[in-house]
Amino acid sequence: MKRSRVTSTVIVYGVLLVTVVVAAIITASRGRNFFSTGNLDNILTATTILGLIAIGQTLVILVGSLDLSVPYVVSLASVVGGGIMAGQAGGIVPALLVTLLVCGAIGAVNGAIVAGLHVHGFIATLGTGLVLSGYLGSTYQGSSGLAAYQWRLLDATRIGPVPMAFLLMLGCAALAVLVLRRTRLGHHLYAVGGNKEVARMSGLRTAVPVMVAHTTCSMLSGLAGLVLLARLGVGQPTVGSQGGYDLMSIAAVVLGGTLLAGGKGNIAGTLAGVAIFAVLDNAMGVMELNPFLKDVVRGVVIVVAVAVYARRELDRRPARFDRPGAGQASPHPPPGAAKPTGPTGPAGTTDKTLEASR
């Protein structure tokens, strides 16, 4: 029992702490202060965009799906928002409403394809991402739209060393945590992600959490696009794909201890995962590392960090769910032993998806 206190979230924050210490030492060795206001501001700014997207991605992964369309949603939000805003303060509210609505609609389509047509989230969102990329490529050449001055303040204003946009991201995270921990919907999200068949047989409408997760994820990506609009001043149709937000957000979520197969994980871990990336980037920036080598370090860190806890996390999980089943099956060992461990039986193929990759 004592061991189970060391959850993956604790480990992730441990890794974050180690990263911070190492980064601080590296920064100090270069004669600079890691904890200076400017540097902290730098890191917090770097976490904002990926943080917003990763919160949404966490919900989608928790429910057992994936969202690869986020970069294109981000780009779309930045050009649509910028187009409506057109530099006018009066355009801010309509721009926000329309952009979030459009992004929400894209998310709803994603969710409907995944839940209704039973297409794997990977393929469904790869498909909608391609659709959006085609639209963006055909409709927009170069940057388009202009952020209002007041909207640009969102990214420029700071409370102490903390940028406003970062607070916005934290607010979204708090909301997501609240939904996951305190509402029926949140629990359903975990249930469907953990085992869709069991959730369905327990009387859940499994489509609802999937739809909600995808819609929220796309809306948060849209918000990220709007923050990028505030930062850059203009909308850019390639801003999302340049950031590589699809794979990086998934990496941050998994780094944060969420199971890629769904059903287990939390927002706090994801935020730590995003922060690890930001601190790492910051330290490598201080070291003036070759930008191409940064990718190498990032790649290695992702795998090593996940490897640190992936093994024990997964080993512990079956013990919790399988013992009763194994006990019952003991009179007839051969069939019991040959059965899949999940209670799904042959129907399990419907929700296998990434599960096999465990």
Place this chain on the structure above:
Amino acid sequence: MSAPTASPAGSPAGERAATGADRSGTVPAHSGGLGRRISVGLVTPGGAVFVLVALLLVAIMLTNPNFTDPGALIRFVGRTAPIAIAAMGQFYVIVSGEFDLSMAAVIATQVVIAGNVIGLEDSRILPGLLLMFVVGTAIGLVNGLASTLLRVPSFIVTLGMMLALTGLVRYVTGGAATGNPTETFRDIGRGGIEGVPVLEILPWSVVVLAVVAAASAWLMRRPFGRTLVAAGDNPDALSHAGASLWWVKTRAFVLSSLSATVAGILLVGYAGVHPSVGAGYEFTAITAVVLGGVVLGGGRGWVLSAAAGAFALELLFLLLTALGVEATWRDTVQGLIIIAAVALAARTWSGVRRPRASSPVVTATPPATPENPTKSTTEGDR
């Protein structure tokens, strides 16, 4: 997979399972004659992709009469060979329930190795090829061992590998085209046997594709292939049956990066040496595999359907060009077709399988294992 043959010659796991497949105790090698098996196979997603390829081919020939020329056709096959080979490599990984996102990075790595190690000396071709295959094997081993023994999801392992390799290649080359392998080496990709009757030229890439396809089809009928599909279908059952899951899956990753290596060798001829050669291949290969009716998550699919999926994808692009669709809209059409194809496939798989798969559970026949071979029966032998 063509499992009606479900092979007493299969793995120990497959063997035991197969004996339970029929309640009377004997397993017929096939149900129905060849014609019936083909017609049954064609309605599964893995078979339907061949119909799709045929339809697209006819459509292109109607819009662009030049394409009816056998020479043009074989050159198209040659151009598509790298992506088809990559798709077959991706198939091994996907059918065992994993992902390989590092494919494009492996291609880029191999292309750069070819450019810099082989250079302009013919004598270095063989050592260079050897080095490329060794590097490919090593990458596959790392991917496989990290995702099986360290239990890091393969999505993450291969994503990390992708970042690391891309970064390294760009660092080494400075992000620009460097090195130029000798013409003899590039001929593997763009040359061919001249003076073939009807075809004028038989590109080497077509020969390589044919060899790889034949070897893959053979491999998937071997115990390794059967075990690989079983690993994707039900890893727990497989490990209970005594197969070593990690080694089976690791070999799948090695095969995947070796396929990427072969694709890279062919691409050197077509595209030359640049670190961005092969960019996007991982998603294209996965798309091709899925279009070929292979189920993400593993356990279902035929390796040649994956190759056919690659051809369907390339033919689709060709058709869009022939129809004068603007290049920028191609992504959109591709996205819509992927979703539609997979949605349709999801329906078909569940429709074909469900009655058979659920019967052993309902009637509780003694050995509950036959699940695996019975399910796969549906795909038939082609």
